[in-house]
Structures are given as structure tokens and as C-alpha cells.
Amino acid sequence: MNYKYLIILFFSAAIFNVYGQSTKEEVLFSVDDEPVYVSEFLRVYNKNLDLVQDESQKDVDEYLSLFTNYKLKLKEAKALELQEKPTYIRELDTYKKQLAKSFISDSKVTDALVQEAYERISNDVKASHILIKIPENANPKDTLAAYNSIIKLRERALKEGFEKVRKEVHNGQTVYGEDLGYFSGFRMVYAFENAAFNTKSGAVSQPFRTQFGYHIVYVQDKRKSRGERTVAHIMVVEKPGDSLAEKPEDRIQDIYKKLNQGEDFEALAKQFSDDGNSAPNGGKLAPFSGGQINSEEFENTAFGLKEIGDVSKPFKSTYGWHIVKLLGKKSIASYEEMKPELEQKVKRDERSKLIDEALYAKLKAKYNISEENPALAYFVSILNEDYFKNTWQLPKGFTAEKPLVKIGNKQLTYKDFGDYLVSVQRNTAANSNFKTLVSKHYNTFLNTNLVTYQEDNLENENEEFANVVAEYRDGLLLFDLMETTIWNTAKTDSLEIENYYNSNKIKYTTPKRIDAVVASSKDQKTLKKVAKLLKKGMALPQIKGLINSNNKIDVIFTVDTMDATHQALPKAFEFKKGISKIYNHNNAFVLVQVKEVLPETQKTLEEAKGLIISDYQTYKEEKWLKELADKYKVVLNQEALKSVKAQIKNQ
Known part of the structure; x- marks a missing residue:
């Protein structure tokens, strides 16, 4: 590990310890005599409280258990010296540089650019x-x-x-x-x-x-701006290789006729839409604005609907056939709502150059750097035509150690800038003016060093930045630890995985299914006719021909192998061969012909391998945490825990 990295780690720890002890000196628990302070636990608990989905984790004792496991893993990671890996150091350094930009940039310039961006997206x-x-x-x-x-x-x-x-x-x-x-x-x-x-x-x-x-x-x-739309859709896709499947355009036209007959859009989407993500929600899609949908046909149709509740005619996109219903529309979101997203876009866009220029000006003022540097005349005097040939070198007698400019406690010398000039000569346009060239390169050199110096010292100057970096540092260590100890080994422990599978086979089965035909109609009498025709053994195309007409669709059939969760089946449907009774389902009536009941079957190791490996990783981690608890002694301060619970209760 290099010296600079040790200093950063040491200083980060010092910040946390000073911060913790200045607000609350109590130790909550220790891991092998290494203290963990009440202040750190409260800060992390309160920060993550809104992000926790599992209500049990909001319980202080449950969260303390998770936090203790977290500290045990960190202890093990440091014992394995994972923080010394070059890849770890590089990734942490990259993150710090990215994070520092948001802490050191000029907020006034950024806010002005964000406001301008909002006006333009509007x-x-x-x-x-x-x-x-x-x-x-x-x-x-x-x-x-x-x-x-x-x-x-x-x-x-x-x-x-x-x-x-x-x-x-x-x-x-x-x-x-x-x-x-x-x-x-x-x-x-x-x-x-x-x-x-x-x-x-x-x-x-x-x-x-x-x-x-x-x-x-x-x-x-x-x-x-055209604003935002919320729509629902029914989608029918072609099913290659299925010779019995209807043509998608015929099926979508049948569904459209049922809509015109007054049947419910949401119910039809649940029964017949091939979009598995939206069908359970009646075809409803997340709101979108212009350019967000990767289909011009779909977007234009959606924005072409005028009134809430309007339904489009069937149309084709690159994904299949659709019918779209307008559920909601609104103008562009407010500035306050969009500000965080726009700020990120501005920082990734060419606009960032304006932010950078403002930052350089601020840092020059902070470190008292003059806009003019008389020493540049010396560098102009030593350049020659070799610079345009990418063969220029620093001349003999070059005054390498002479001071050039000082940033805080860092002294940059003639050699620093001279080496920089050598390194960037390859991209220089021929016949450039030497004075202009030196001035341009010096500005880039100075600005780069200003930002680097500020980034390297930001942990010393900004407590919030130090806290965020420390959290990322620990998270990165834990990721490396889990990858080394659990994830990678779980994938290669073939014998252990097989043993785990043999001990837990009951968890890995294919559920009971049926090979079935589901007839759906708005009219119960229609399904009674369908039931009689099915009992006679009549083929589905013939039944459709008898029941439906060119102008009216009374029944739609779904043919599939289904388990109990299939969208077409009523809840608690009894898997029994034959023709079922008529059920009320999704605001319509359904009749099920069960051709065959397929029993629950045991999945082989290969069939369930992904799920088995995931479960095995969880099992292995739980076992490993018990080993860590035995390896590192954890001592809990019960009085401090009472204090923590009281503080959280009174928040």
C-alpha cells in the first residue's frame, strides 16, 4: 500500500472518531476491542431508515444485528488485507474524483445552467x-x-x-x-x-x-413540450413455430371488436395482452414523454389521443400489434421535481465546461493564483520547430527545480510544467504560435493541478465528503470480500452445491400444470354454448365460426400450458380433467377445458441450478457469519443500547 493511501485512510478514521466522540463518546459495541460508537450507528440508522423496505429492519435490535455483521465482515476484509489490492485502490480513487466534483463545483453556475436546461426541455x-x-x-x-x-x-x-x-x-x-x-x-x-x-x-x-x-x-x-402521457395497451405478438396460433392481426381485430361491443379494456388486457409486464395491471404502462418510447408508431399514437379514455384503432409497431388507451396526460414536470435529474445531465453535457471554468476561477482565488505568470516567457524561448514533429526535448541546462507556481502547500516547479509540455506535444497543430501554445498548455496544466490538489485535500476540509468516501470505501471492501469468500466460491463448489441440492430437493419442483383451453366472454350464455360444442369435440376454429360473426366477437380462446398463477385462470381453479363450470374472472366469464393435468415434477440440478446457487450462497454466508462471530469477539454495551433506543424513540 502506498504512503498517500495510508494517510487518507488514517485521516478518514480520525474524522469519524472525532465526529463520533464530539457528539456522543459512548461505545455501542466493540469488535476485537475495536470500538464502534453510538454516533456512527445512529447516523447510519437514520440515513438508511427511509430506504429500508423490510419493516423488521427498522427495529433497532434487528438493525443492530445487521450492523454488527457488517462490522464483522469489515474486520475480516482488513485482516485479509483486501484494502491493499491495486484494483481496490484504483476504483476508490476513481470514485473519490467523481464524488469530489459535486462538492467543489460552483453551485451558482450549475443552478443557472439547470434553469436554462429546464426552459429548453419545456x-x-x-x-x-x-x-x-x-x-x-x-x-x-x-x-x-x-x-x-x-x-x-x-x-x-x-x-x-x-x-x-x-x-x-x-x-x-x-x-x-x-x-x-x-x-x-x-x-x-x-x-x-x-x-x-x-x-x-x-x-x-x-x-x-x-x-x-x-x-x-x-x-x-x-x-x-408535448408533456407526458400515461397509457394502457393490449399487445399481441406473433408466435413463431406455433402453427395453430392465430395471426396477430386477426387476434387484435377480434379484441378491438370486443372493445367496441362495450367490453372493459382492463379486463381484456388482463386476459389477452402478450405484454407480461403490463397485462396483470390491465395493460397500464409507466408514464413517458416524447422520445422515451423506442417506437415512433407507438409514441405518435399515444400523443395523438386527445381525451382521457380515448382508445386507438389497432396498429402495428416493431414489437407487435397494439391497441392503446389514454389514461392520463400532463405537462412537463415542475422545475423542483426535475432539478436533480437535470443537474446530472448538465454535468455530463458540454455545459460542464462552463461549470469547470467557474471552478478554476474559484480555486485560483482560494489559493491566490495570479492570472499572469512571468515564467512562461522562459518556456516560449526554449520551444522550437521540433515541437511540431513530436521530437522536442527539454534543453541542456534547463532550470528544473526553479519554483513555477504554488498551490496551497504544493510547490510546482519548472520541471513539472516542462515534462507536461513534452507529454502533450504530439497533438499540436503545425505552425502554432509559441506564445499562444505555451499559454494554452499552462492553463490546462494549472487547472488540472488545482483540481487535483483540491480533491486530494477535500477529505481534510469537508466532513460530509469524508463520511461519504468512508462509506464507499467500506462498501467496496465488502464487495471484494463477498466476491472472494462467497459468490465466486459458491459457483465453483460443485460437490457442495450438489450436496445442498440433495438435502433440499423439495424446494425445487415444477408446479402442477394443465394443458388447457380457456374460453372468455362477456356473456355467460355464450360460454354455455361453447361448453356444449367442446363436449362434442368440435375444433376451436369451427366454434369461433359459429359463435363469432364478422362484426361481433363473443368469445376469445387462449390455448396454453398453465400453472395456477396464469392470468387466464380464476383463482383457486381446481385442476381436473374435463370441462369446468363457468367462472366470473377479470370482469368477464371464463370456461376452462382441461385436456391433461401435468403433475408436479422434481427439477434436476441443471434445471434449477441458478436458484440453487443463489440459495447455497445465502446458506454459506449464514454459516460464514457464525464463524466470524466466533473468530472476533463482539462486546455489546447494554447501557449504550438503551440510550440509542431512547434517542430513536424520541425522534
């Missing part, structure tokens, strides 16, 4: 554009030529009409003229988005540059 822009494509690192001559070209195209567009010019100049290689349709915030690169939203409807923007080249944008229209 509106749609319809636009087309012309792009003169050039690389990001194009030389000045090519850059100027591209700029002049886009200026001329804008002048033409203003005189001749944008769409005419766009279609004429598009070649798909160096010039692109594209109709983009409607889009909102985050759908385009930030510079393009800015131009589109800041240009009035019917106007052509001034030329602007993105990483793709120079653009002009013609804004055709602006509108408010």
Missing part, C-alpha cells in the same frame, strides 16, 4: 441547418475558408430561401443540409442548441462553430 424547436464540415484541429487557412463559405451560404439563404439552398448544397461529405424536425434541450450539442433556441422563428442564425464545423440554423417553428 419547449421544442423545429429547425433545419447547413453545415460546412471541418475538423476541430483544422489549420487557420482551412478554418477561414470554411467560415467564408458559411457566410456566403447564409447570404444566399436570406435571398433565395433557406430550404432551397439547403437542398442544393447538401452532398453528404463536406456540406450537410438537413431537416432536423422538432427537438428540445439535450438533443443537440450545446453550441447548436444555443443557436437554435436563441434564434427567432422564421429567422436564420449567424454562423457558429461546433466540433463538426461551421453551421447556420433556420428555425421554422417553436412550441411548448
Whole structure:
């Protein structure tokens, strides 16, 4: 383990101990004489209380048992020195850097960008554009030529009409003229988005540059966002290989006729929809907004429904045939609701560059770093044409140890920046101005070191950051421990798994099932007719032909191998060969013809292997925890526990 990592671990522990003892010095329990304070237990208990689904875990004694097991595992992980693994150290360092960004960034700049982002996702822009494509690192001559070209195209567009010019100049290689349709915030690169939203409807923007080249944008229209929709659907999919299955378009049309006959949408979805996730809920889907559904046909149909309760005609998507019912609609969510999500998007987007610039300015002020550095003139003087050939080296007599800039307690020298210049020369455009080049590289060098210094010292300066890092540090250790001790070994303990399976066979069986035909109808009399025809042995297509007409669907059949949980079967249905009585089920009537009862069967080890391994892992972990409890002595302070319970009760 490196020295820096030891220091961080030591300081993190010191923070927790000082924090714990300053608020409540009592020790709740110890693991091999290592104390665990009341304050830490209360902080973790209260933090996780709202996340706990199992009510038993909200009981203090139950939670204490979980927390004690957690500390036992941590003790074992450290005894195995898992915290010294290079992969562990790398992953923790990566996490700390990611987490630090949210603690050190300028919140005012972030809030302004989030507000702007909300305004833009609340509106749609319809636009087309012309792009003169050039690389990001194009030389000045090519850059100027591209700029002049886009200026001329804008002048033409203003005189001749944008769409005419766009279609004429598009070649798909160096010039692109594209109709983009409607889009909102985050759908385009930030510079393009800015131009589109800041240009009035019917106007052509001034030329602007993105990483793709120079653009002009013609804004055709602006509108408010379409908002959010909640729908239910009935879906019918094709079943390849099943020669007896109906064509999906015929089945969906039959269901649609039943809807037009007044039958309940929710009931029909429960009976016939092939979407296993939504069918039990009457076909209801989670709310969605434009662009969230991966089917243009489905989305357009859903947003095309006007009134709550409206039902679409059957239509086909890439997934199958659908009928959609509008259950709810609302405009874009409030700013307060969307702020956390938008903040994450802003930090991942090009907008983050603005946040970064604000951060650099803040850190320069914090560590009293001047915008000007006279030493840069020396670096300009030692550069030569070799820099553009990627062969430049620091010259003989280079003043390596001379101070360059100081950040807090960290002194950066000429050698630090000199080595940096050597490392980044390979991507330098030929004939760049040396003064500009040195200034640009110095800014990047300085900003990187400012952020690194702040990140490395954040645990010392920010208690909340230290707490979060410590929790992740422990969680990462536990993951490595569980993977090493339980998960991986459970997958390879083939003999032990087989023994576990043989001792617990009764848990791994296929339930009793039936090979059945379920007839469903809104009319009980119809099913009485169906029962008579089934008893005569008439085939299903013939029965459908007699009962249903072209304009009216009175019965729909479901043929399948079913267990007791199948959506088509009434609750507590008796598995008995023959034709059942008529049941009231899902706001309709059903009749079941049981062709064969398939008994409960024992699953083989291979058939149930996934579930067996999962159960074996649980069994092995419980056994291992008992071994840890024997290995490490746990001493509980009963008086402190009484105090904890009193504090929680009075919260």
C-alpha cells in the first residue's frame, strides 16, 4: 500500500472518531476491542431508515444485528488485507474524483445552467441547418475558408430561401443540409442548441462553430413540450413455430371488436395482452414523454389521443400489434421535481465546461493564483520547430527545480510544467504560435493541478465528503470480500452445491400444470354454448365460426400450458380433467377445458441450478457469519443500547 493511501485512510478514521466522540463518546459495541460508537450507528440508522423496505429492519435490535455483521465482515476484509489490492485502490480513487466534483463545483453556475436546461426541455424547436464540415484541429487557412463559405451560404439563404439552398448544397461529405424536425434541450450539442433556441422563428442564425464545423440554423417553428402521457395497451405478438396460433392481426381485430361491443379494456388486457409486464395491471404502462418510447408508431399514437379514455384503432409497431388507451396526460414536470435529474445531465453535457471554468476561477482565488505568470516567457524561448514533429526535448541546462507556481502547500516547479509540455506535444497543430501554445498548455496544466490538489485535500476540509468516501470505501471492501469468500466460491463448489441440492430437493419442483383451453366472454350464455360444442369435440376454429360473426366477437380462446398463477385462470381453479363450470374472472366469464393435468415434477440440478446457487450462497454466508462471530469477539454495551433506543424513540 502506498504512503498517500495510508494517510487518507488514517485521516478518514480520525474524522469519524472525532465526529463520533464530539457528539456522543459512548461505545455501542466493540469488535476485537475495536470500538464502534453510538454516533456512527445512529447516523447510519437514520440515513438508511427511509430506504429500508423490510419493516423488521427498522427495529433497532434487528438493525443492530445487521450492523454488527457488517462490522464483522469489515474486520475480516482488513485482516485479509483486501484494502491493499491495486484494483481496490484504483476504483476508490476513481470514485473519490467523481464524488469530489459535486462538492467543489460552483453551485451558482450549475443552478443557472439547470434553469436554462429546464426552459429548453419545456419547449421544442423545429429547425433545419447547413453545415460546412471541418475538423476541430483544422489549420487557420482551412478554418477561414470554411467560415467564408458559411457566410456566403447564409447570404444566399436570406435571398433565395433557406430550404432551397439547403437542398442544393447538401452532398453528404463536406456540406450537410438537413431537416432536423422538432427537438428540445439535450438533443443537440450545446453550441447548436444555443443557436437554435436563441434564434427567432422564421429567422436564420449567424454562423457558429461546433466540433463538426461551421453551421447556420433556420428555425421554422417553436412550441411548448408535448408533456407526458400515461397509457394502457393490449399487445399481441406473433408466435413463431406455433402453427395453430392465430395471426396477430386477426387476434387484435377480434379484441378491438370486443372493445367496441362495450367490453372493459382492463379486463381484456388482463386476459389477452402478450405484454407480461403490463397485462396483470390491465395493460397500464409507466408514464413517458416524447422520445422515451423506442417506437415512433407507438409514441405518435399515444400523443395523438386527445381525451382521457380515448382508445386507438389497432396498429402495428416493431414489437407487435397494439391497441392503446389514454389514461392520463400532463405537462412537463415542475422545475423542483426535475432539478436533480437535470443537474446530472448538465454535468455530463458540454455545459460542464462552463461549470469547470467557474471552478478554476474559484480555486485560483482560494489559493491566490495570479492570472499572469512571468515564467512562461522562459518556456516560449526554449520551444522550437521540433515541437511540431513530436521530437522536442527539454534543453541542456534547463532550470528544473526553479519554483513555477504554488498551490496551497504544493510547490510546482519548472520541471513539472516542462515534462507536461513534452507529454502533450504530439497533438499540436503545425505552425502554432509559441506564445499562444505555451499559454494554452499552462492553463490546462494549472487547472488540472488545482483540481487535483483540491480533491486530494477535500477529505481534510469537508466532513460530509469524508463520511461519504468512508462509506464507499467500506462498501467496496465488502464487495471484494463477498466476491472472494462467497459468490465466486459458491459457483465453483460443485460437490457442495450438489450436496445442498440433495438435502433440499423439495424446494425445487415444477408446479402442477394443465394443458388447457380457456374460453372468455362477456356473456355467460355464450360460454354455455361453447361448453356444449367442446363436449362434442368440435375444433376451436369451427366454434369461433359459429359463435363469432364478422362484426361481433363473443368469445376469445387462449390455448396454453398453465400453472395456477396464469392470468387466464380464476383463482383457486381446481385442476381436473374435463370441462369446468363457468367462472366470473377479470370482469368477464371464463370456461376452462382441461385436456391433461401435468403433475408436479422434481427439477434436476441443471434445471434449477441458478436458484440453487443463489440459495447455497445465502446458506454459506449464514454459516460464514457464525464463524466470524466466533473468530472476533463482539462486546455489546447494554447501557449504550438503551440510550440509542431512547434517542430513536424520541425522534
